[in-house]
Every structure is written in C-alpha cells, then in structure tokens.
Amino acid sequence: xxxxxxxxxxxxxxxxxxxxxxGTLPDLAMAAPxxxxxxxxxxxxxxxxxxxxxxxxxxGKVVTVKGDPNNHNKGFLCLKxxxxxxxxxxxxxxxxxxxxxRNGQLEPASWDEAxxxxxxxxxxxxxxxxxxxxxxxxxxxxxxxxxxxxxxIWKAGLRSNNVEGNPRLCMASAVGGYYSSxxxxxxxxxxxxxxxATCFFIIGANMSECHPILFKRVAAxxxxxxNVKIIVVDPRRTNTARIADxxxxxxxxxxxxxxxxxxxxxxxxxxxxxxxxxxxxNFMTNDKxxxxxxxxxxxxxxxxxxxxxxxSGVPAEQIRKIAKMFGNASATMSMWTMGxxxxxxxxxxxxxxxxxxxxxxxxxxxxxxxxxxTGQPNACGGVRDTGSLCHLLPAGRMIKKPKDRAALExxxxxxxxxxxxxxxxxTIALWNAFSEGKIKAMFVLCTNPAQSLPNVNMYTxxxxxxxxxxxxxxxxxxxxxxxxxxVLLPPAFWCEKRGVYGCTERRYSLLMKAIEPIGECxxxxxxxxxxxxxxxxDPKVIPxxxxxxxxxxxxxxxxxxxxxxxxxxRARQEKESGIxxxxxxxxxxxxxxxxxxxxDPNIPKDYKNKMWFYGTKDGKARLWLRPYAPAAEEPxxxxxxxxxxxxxIDHWHTGTMTMKSPVLRRSFPKAYxxxxxxxxxxxxxxxxxxxxLETRRDxxxxxxxxxxxxxPGLVFVPWFDQNLIINKLTLNAFDKGSKQPEYKIxxxxxxxx
Amino acid sequence: xxxxxxxxxxxxxLKTAFFWGMMLACTSSLAxxxxxxxxxxxxxxxDCYACHKxxxxxxxxxxxxxxxxxxxxxxxxxxxxxxxxxxxxxxVSPDPKKVCVKCHDPAMKRMEFKFGLKPQCYxxxxxxxxxxxxxxxxxxxxxx
Numbered sequence: 017x018x019x020x021x022x023x024x025x026x027x028x029x030x031x032x033x034x035x036x037x038x039g040t041l042p043d044l045a046m047a048a049p050x051x052x053x054x055x056x057x058x059x060x061x062x063x064x065x066x067x068x069x070x071x072x073x074x075x076g077k078v079v080t081v082k083g084d085p086n087n088h089n090k091g092f093l094c095l096k097x098x099x100x101x102x103x104x105x106x107x108x109x110x111x112x113x114x115x116x117x118r119n120g121q122l123e124p125a126s127w128d129e130a131x132x133x134x135x136x137x138x139x140x141x142x143x144x145x146x147x148x149x150x151x152x153x154x155x156x157x158x159x160x161x162x163x164x165x166x167x168x169i170w171k172a173g174l175r176s177n178n179v180e181g182n183p184r185l186c187m188a189s190a191v192g193g194y195y196s197s198x199x200x201x202x203x204x205x206x207x208x209x210x211x212x213a214t215c216f217f218i219i220g221a222n223m224s225e226c227h228p229i230l231f232k233r234v235a236a237x238x239x240x241x242x243n244v245k246i247i248v249v250d251p252r253r254t255n256t257a258r259i260a261d262x263x264x265x266x267x268x269x270x271x272x273x274x275x276x277x278x279x280x281x282x283x284x285x286x287x288x289x290x291x292x293x294x295x296x297x298n299f300m301t302n303d304k305x306x307x308x309x310x311x312x313x314x315x316x317x318x319x320x321x322x323x324x325x326x327x328s329g330v331p332a333e334q335i336r337k338i339a340k341m342f343g344n345a346s347a348t349m350s351m352w353t354m355g356x357x358x359x360x361x362x363x364x365x366x367x368x369x370x371x372x373x374x375x376x377x378x379x380x381x382x383x384x385x386x387x388x389x390t391g392q393p394n395a396c397g398g399v400r401d402t403g404s405l406c407h408l409l410p411a412g413r414m415i416k417k418p419k420d421r422a423a424l425e426x427x428x429x430x431x432x433x434x435x436x437x438x439x440x441x442x443t444i445a446l447w448n449a450f451s452e453g454k455i456k457a458m459f460v461l462c463t464n465p466a467q468s469l470p471n472v473n474m475y476t477x478x479x480x481x482x483x484x485x486x487x488x489x490x491x492x493x494x495x496x497x498x499x500x501x502x503v504l505l506p507p508a509f510w511c512e513k514r515g516v517y518g519c520t521e522r523r524y525s526l527l528m529k530a531i532e533p534i535g536e537c538x539x540x541x542x543x544x545x546x547x548x549x550x551x552x553x554d555p556k557v558i559p560x561x562x563x564x565x566x567x568x569x570x571x572x573x574x575x576x577x578x579x580x581x582x583x584x585x586r587a588r589q590e591k592e593s594g595i596x597x598x599x600x601x602x603x604x605x606x607x608x609x610x611x612x613x614x615x616d617p618n619i620p621k622d623y624k625n626k627m628w629f630y631g632t633k634d635g636k637a638r639l640w641l642r643p644y645a646p647a648a649e650e651p652x653x654x655x656x657x658x659x660x661x662x663x664x665i666d667h668w669h670t671g672t673m674t675m676k677s678p679v680l681r682r683s684f685p686k687a688y689x690x691x692x693x694x695x696x697x698x699x700x701x702x703x704x705x706x707x708x709l710e711t712r713r714d715x716x717x718x719x720x721x722x723x724x725x726x727x728p729g730l731v732f733v734p735w736f737d738q739n740l741i742i743n744k745l746t747l748n749a750f751d752k753g754s755k756q757p758e759y760k761i762x763x764x765x766x767x768x769x
Numbered sequence: 770x771x772x773x774x775x776x777x778x779x780x781x782x783l784k785t786a787f788f789w790g791m792m793l794a795c796t797s798s799l800a801x802x803x804x805x806x807x808x809x810x811x812x813x814x815x816d817c818y819a820c821h822k823x824x825x826x827x828x829x830x831x832x833x834x835x836x837x838x839x840x841x842x843x844x845x846x847x848x849x850x851x852x853x854x855x856x857x858x859x860x861v862s863p864d865p866k867k868v869c870v871k872c873h874d875p876a877m878k879r880m881e882f883k884f885g886l887k888p889q890c891y892x893x894x895x896x897x898x899x900x901x902x903x904x905x906x907x908x909x910x911x912x913x
Contacts, residue, residue, distance in 0.1 A: 083874065
C-alpha cells in the first residue's frame with residue numbers, strides 16, 4: 017500500500033492523539049453526560065451579541081449546550097456560552113424560596129408573607145409620599161416581557177415614572193447618540209455588515225473579550241481577505257488589537273479630539289462625500305443651531321492632526337493614516353461599546369463617530385454602518401425598545417412629549433392624562449434619592465447594584481437605611497445586593513422560563529423554557545403580575561394571563577410606530593432563530609438596513625431618495641459640531657494616573673453567574689491591576705506584587721499584572737470580583753445628556769503595598 | 770473503488786497500532802492515577818497557558834497563534850480540567866461528539882454528509898497542524 021505524504025501526516029497526528037488519549041478512557045466514561053432527550057432553542061445569557069444556543073436536556077436537567085446553527089452565530093459559542101450548563105446546574109447557590117430580613121438577618125418566608133410585606137410597603141409609601149416615592153430598577157438581562165410589564169405597572173398602574181435599569185449604566189450614551197443623530201434609537205445596520213465591510217473602525221471596545229463571537233466574525237473577515245483594514249483605537253493594547261493594522265493608543269478621554277481630527281483629514285484629503293451630506297445631512301452646533309459645511313470646516317480648524325496630537329498624544333501621522341483608511345475603504349464599519357458610552361461626554365463621542373460616516377457617506381450600503389455594540393443580552397430589545405427608562409415610553413416615544421403620551425394612552429386604553437407628564441429619576445438620581453430616604457420603596461429585578469453602581473460605597477450606605485425598603489428578585493444567594501435587600505424573591509433562571517431577548521442588531525429571539533424552575537422559584541413575569549394584582553392595579557391595565565399575552569400586546573403597540581414588529585408572532589418565533597425589526601407582517605423577512613429604500617418597510621418603495629431619516633422632522637440626519645472636552649476627573653499632582661475598568665473574557669458583569677462555573681472561576685479567580693512596565697519600574701512594582709490603588713473615594717489592594725497592555729499612566733482593573741469591588745473607587749459623575757456615569761476614567765494614585 | 774475508504778482503513782490500522790504500542794510504553798508512568806499525568810494545580814493557578822508556556826512552549830505558542838488562540842477559546846473549553854470538574858471530560862484529545870460539536874455542529878454534519886462518519890475530527894483535520902492550533906493568518910494566506 018502506497019501512502020502519500022498527507023496520509024502519513026494524518027496518520028501520525030491521529031496516532032499521537034490516540035497516544036495521548038490512553039489515560040482518558042475511564043474519565044470519559046465517568047464524565048459522559050449522556051445524549052440529551054431533547055434540544056431546546058434559546059439565546060445565551062451573557063453579552064449583547066445574543067448568540068443562539070441549543071440547550072441539551074436529559075431527564076429534566078441541562079446536560080450540554082451547543083451553538084444554534086440557524087442564529088447569527090452560525091453554531092459558534094464563546095467560552096462563557098459553552099459553560100452555561102455548569103451555571104444552570106449550580107443549584108446549591110440559588111435562592112430557592114423567599115426571604116424577609118428580620119433583625120438584620122434574612123429569614124425564610126412563604127411567598128404570601130413576602131408579597132404581603134412588599135405590597136404593604138409600596139402601598140404605604142404611595143399613600144404617605146405619593147407615587148414618585150416608589151421605583152423600579154430593572155435590567156438589560158430581564159426578558160422583554162418582564163421589562164414591558166414592569167414599565168406598564170409603574171407608569172400606567174402606579175403612575176410613577178421612576179422606572180430605570182442598569183442599561184442606563186451601559187447604553188444610555190448610545191441611545192443619546194443615535195437619537196440625536198438620526199431621531200430614532202437603535203443601530204441602523206446589522207451583523208451581516210461585518211461580512212461585507214472592508215475597513216473596521218473599532219473604538220472604545222475590547223471586542224475580543226467582551227463580544228467574542230462578533231470578534232471571531234471580524235477576524236474571519238480579515239483572514240478571508242488580508243486587504244481588509246482593522247483600526248483599533250484603545251488606550252490598552254488588548255487582544256482585539258492583535259488583529260489590527262493600526263492600534264491607536266491615546267491619552268484616555270481625548271478621543272473626541274482624535275475623531276474631529278479624522279474628520280479634518282477626511283475633508284483635507286477630499287475623501288468626503290458632498291453627494292451624501294448635501295442631500296441627507298444637517299450640520300448642527302452644540303446649541304442646536306443649523307449651520308453650513310463652511311462653518312463645520314472652520315470648526316474643525318481647531319482639530320488639525322497636529323493640534324490633536326498635542327491633546328491626545330497620538331502622532332499626527334497616525335491620525336492621518338487612520339482617517340485615510342476610514343475614508344478610502346469601500347465600506348467602513350465602526351463599532352464601539354463602553355469606551356465611548358461610559359463617559360461624561362458619551363453622547364458627544366457617539367455623535368463624533370457617526371459624523372465620520374455622515375461625512376463620507378459610509379452608511380446605508382452593505383458593510384458601511386455605525387454600529388454600537390451592546391453589553392447585555394436584552395438591553396436593546398428589553399429596555400431601550402420597551403422604553404423601560406425614566407424618560408421613555410415604549411417604541412421610542414418620550415414621556416415629555418404630550419403627543420407620545422396621548423398616543424400610548426390610547427393604545428393602552430387608559431384615561432387621557434394617566435401617564436404622569438414629568439420624567440422620573442434617572443439611575444444616579446434615583447439611587448441618590450434612595451440613599452437620602454426620598455425614594456421609600458424600590459423593586460430591584462435581575463441586577464446587582466451593590467456591586468455595579470459607580471462610587472458604590474455611597475449607595476450601599478443608603479441601602480442600609482432603615483427608612484427605605486428594597487425588594488430584590490435575584491437568582492443567586494451570594495450576590496452582593498442580597499446583603500442589603502429587605503425582601504429577597506427567588507426568580508426562575510434563564511432557561512427555566514420563556515420570553516424574548518433582543519440583541520445588538522435589533523434581532524428578537526425567543527428563549528424557550530427548557531427545564532422547570534427549582535424550589536419555589538417563579539418566573540419574574542408571574543412575580544410582577546402577582547405584585548400588580550395585590551397592589552390593586554386595574555385588571556384592564558394589566559389584563560395578562562401569561563408571558564405570551566404580554567408579547568402579543570407589545571407587538572400591537574409597536575405596530576403604530578417605526579419599530580413595527582407585528583409580524584413576529586409566537587408561532588414564527590418558535591420556528592425561527594431570531595428576526596430583525598422592523599418586521600410589519602408575518603411574511604416579512606426582517607430588516608438589515610434601516611432608513612434605506614427597498615429594505616426598510618417604513619419607507620415607501622417609490623420614495624424619491626435612496627435614504628430617508630424619518631426620525632427627524634426634515635428627514636435628514638444630523639452631523640454635530642462637538643468640541644473636545646476633558647474628563648470629569650483628570651489626573652493631577654495628587655492623583656497622577658488614570659483608572660479604567662472593564663471585562664475579561666472569562667467573566668461577565670458582577671460574576672454572580674460566571675463564578676459558579678468551576679473552570680471560569682479558576683481561569684480568572686480574582687481581580688488584578690494591570691500596570692504598564694514603565695510605571696511598574698517607577699514604583700518598584702514587580703509582577704504579582706500587591707499594589708495599593710487610591711482614588712478620592714476609596715482605596716484597595718490588588719495584585720499587579722505588569723505588561724504593555726495599558727499605556728503608561730493608565731491602570732486597568734476588571735470589575736467582576738465581588739471580593740474586590742472596584743466600583744468603590746470609580747466616579748459617579750455622569751453625562752448631562754444621557755445621564756450615563758463615567759466609569760472609564762477617574763484619577764488614581766498607586767504604590768507598592 | 771472509493772479511494773477515501775482505503776485511506777480510512779490505513780489510518781485506522783495505524784491508529785490501532787500506535788495506540789497499543791504507546792499504551793504499552795506509557796503504562797508505568799500513567800497508571801498511577803488512572804488518568805493523564807498532570808501536575809495538580811492550586812485553586813488559583815488554573816491559567817493553563819501561563820504554565821504551558823513554560824512546560825510545552827511549542828504547543829502553547831501554536832495555540833496562541835491559532836484561530837482558537839486569536840479568539841481566546843482557552844484550553845479548558847476543549848480539554849476540560851485535570852480534576853474532571855470541567856464541563857467537558859478531561860482529555861488531551863477532545864471527544865468530537867461532546868466537545869467540537871458545541872461550536873462545529875454544522876461543519877461536522879456537512880463533513881459527515883460528504884465523507885461518512887469518522888470517529889475523530891482530527892483524522893482529517895490534525896489540529897496541531899492546522900490553523901485551529903497553528904498560525905491562523907499565515908496559514909490562511911498560504912492556502913492561496
């Protein structure tokens with residue numbers, strides 16, 4: 017028998033593989049989870065990428081997961097997604113029955129006892145202090161139906177607009193950015209654009225660790241065509257920068273100047289598209305005055321690459337280079353996350369990124385789009401779209417607009433004037449008010465504010481007060497907020513319930529129930545319906561019997577707006593793996609590109625222009641003249657360095673879920689501080705040394721990881737670790753427009769501990 | 770005659786021969802724990818790469834440069850944990866039906882349809898020689 021070289025290689029590899037496997041056979045037999053009885057379709061519980069997963073269930077237990085081949089992730093999962101079974105099966109850590117705090121201790125209680133106490137506290141607060149003394153604080157991880165229901169109970173039933181949620185901490189600036197640029201929220205492109213783009217402009221996002229499956233798609237695009245350009249703008253040289261053609265490291269907070277300088281170069285190099293902006297764009301000053309292109313050009317004279325170099329520390333040549341890459345590409349896709357959003361100028365940073373697209377006409381064609389990435393699996397669909405924030409109403413309507421209130425009141429069958437005309441308190445104001453005892457009763461659902469709020473010591477102090485009341489629906493007993501709540505309710509977790517998640521690209525996917533809730537756990541929808549009934553909310557306002565009723569009403573409500581997804585019936589959702597709105601009819605395939613004739617069903621097929629930004633009065637997008645402005649707390653002589661926080665790939669948010677997986681916990685057991693080599697030398701710090709970090713708010717010791725990831729003058733700490741809560745050190749200054757806090761920048765000093 | 774079948778038989782024969790040969794050779798060092806010989810990591814030292822960078826530098830670097838390395842599919846995702854606490858069985862050669870299938874189910878089905886069921890993915894895709902465990906970018910360009 018003659019063997020080819022390839023056959024020999026294959027044989028050798030197989031043989032070596034078998035050689036190594038010899039000891040594993042008994043282990044395999046022991047650990048074999050068995051073939052599942054059934055596969056149930058769902059969406060991953062973690063980031064905003066919203067990957068489809070198939071849950072393998074055997075004898076009522078989750079035994080494995082695999083990627084959903086029909087969803088956008090095409091069957092792929094990241095390492096956290098692959099670990100979902102170990103988190104679902106961590107039942108020992110779960111809250112399995114209600115608890116009431118008595119004499120400082122959480123004591124087991126019955127559902128009836130717990131709900132009776134909750135309702136008496138809420139009723140008492142409303143009676144004595146009015147509806148604005150009660151609040152709901154939700155989550156971008158709650159199901160769409162849960163957020164929609166809570167929003168309706170509070171705004172229509174209790175007449176309190178104090179409805180907020182953690183998306184204020186992560187996405188509010190992107191909402192502000194899209195709203196101010198296009199008149200409507202939500203990205204206008206989709207994930208398919210990744211496969212068509214020829215240039216990626218990734219700014220303020222570590223996609224590799226925070227959106228691994230999208231990063232995989234970008235990397236695959238680059239691999240398929242090495243001519244594809246990737247620009248990564250980040251003060252840290254992260255794993256994302258590994259595939260970059262240009263990594264731009266800058267002084268934190270100065271990206272506003274860089275973005276303006278890029279616009280300057282684009283015009284200077286004649287890479288702008290007058291055909292596009294003359295037809296579709298209004299140039300607007302900061303004080304909302306319309307100006308012309310000349311005025312914009314004059315404004316940009318303050319941001320020549322040389323001037324921007326002085327502000328940002330980025331060589332003028334590099335700014336020129338990346339601007340040319342952006343402008344020369346046939347299709348540029350920009351992507352960003354918290355690096356732009358979690359800033360006191362978050363909305364401005366969003367606007368300035370969008371400006372580059374409006375200036376070059378890199379919009380509305382495959383691969384050319386400005387694409388904000390979301391942090392949570394249902395921040396877009398669940399909270400932004402259902403309007404579960406203090407200033408919003410469902411489907412992009414605003415509380416402050418009488419027309420919007422009236423339209424919704426009509427749809428909801430409410431008496432005119434039911435919805436209070438004044439927006440409620442935004443997240444930071446809400447927690448300030450709770451800490452001052454002005455908010456008397458708060459319902460917290462599916463989030464962990466005692467770890468996730470910025471400058472969190474202030475708020476945990478407030479949570480300890482005796483004259484305010486917090487009821488928490490939290491699946492895990494060891495979550496930080498459990499220490500402070502007055503009543504703890506046990507919710508069904510992830511695949512123990514049914515409902516919709518809506519990810520970054522406007523894709524709504526149904527999560528089907530795979531297993532029964534453990535112990536006395538109940539889906540949050542049931543908890544909220546019980547709460548509404550006991551509160552005496554008019555049954556006509558909350559006529560729902562189950563989660564599907566809520567979805568059907570929400571579909572109807574959306575149909576009168578450009579969000580229209582009436583065509584996403586439950587039957588269709590059960591069959592398909594996610595559909596992108598707008599989707600007005602059952603036979604509509606969903607929409608990849610909004611504002612584009614022929615694609616967006618809101619635009620008549622015979623409309624005169626190719627694009628129509630129907631969110632604004634005159635149908636034009638807005639290019640904003642936003643100046644550079646410094647961060648809220650710049651480094652100074654006392655605190656000479658910058659502290660920034662973020663995620664690592666192994667953990668998600670406050671770690672309540674990922675720390676339950678033995679492998680993820682071991683892979684990244686505790687938070688560390690990342691220090692640049694030069695700074696480490698200066699302070700005599702070696703890898704593994706203890707380092708004291710001190711800001712104006714608190715101080716804490718971390719183990720040092722010395723590398724060239726952070727630029728000199730910058731330190732990074734991941735925020736997942738409950739034992740080292742970095743948010744005790746962060747700043748709660750917030751963007752005046754979006755009310756989103758500046759987690760990404762605060763002044764710090766370090767020394768060897 | 771289907772040439773592919775012939776190859777498969779060859780590979781199977783070779784595999785069996787190597788397997789029993791190596792079983793014989795390695796029994797003394799591996800029999801102790803009845804599993805793969807591996808140092809016992811402490812609770813906070815499970816960063817496989819940090820140790821394997823020194824212990825098996827070529828394998829570690831191959832992974833880092835590979836497709837799996839670029840997108841941070843870390844060791845434990847496919848190989849499990851030495852004490853069996855991973856969500857996949859601890860194995861040097863992952864079981865495709867329990868491990869690879871989690872992400873590559875569509876490709877595996879496609880391959881099965883085209884070539885028939887194979888006991889291991891790496892019969893045809895020796896991943897320590899392809900871009901899953903090698904230089905992802907230079908590999909893909911060399912294909913051109």
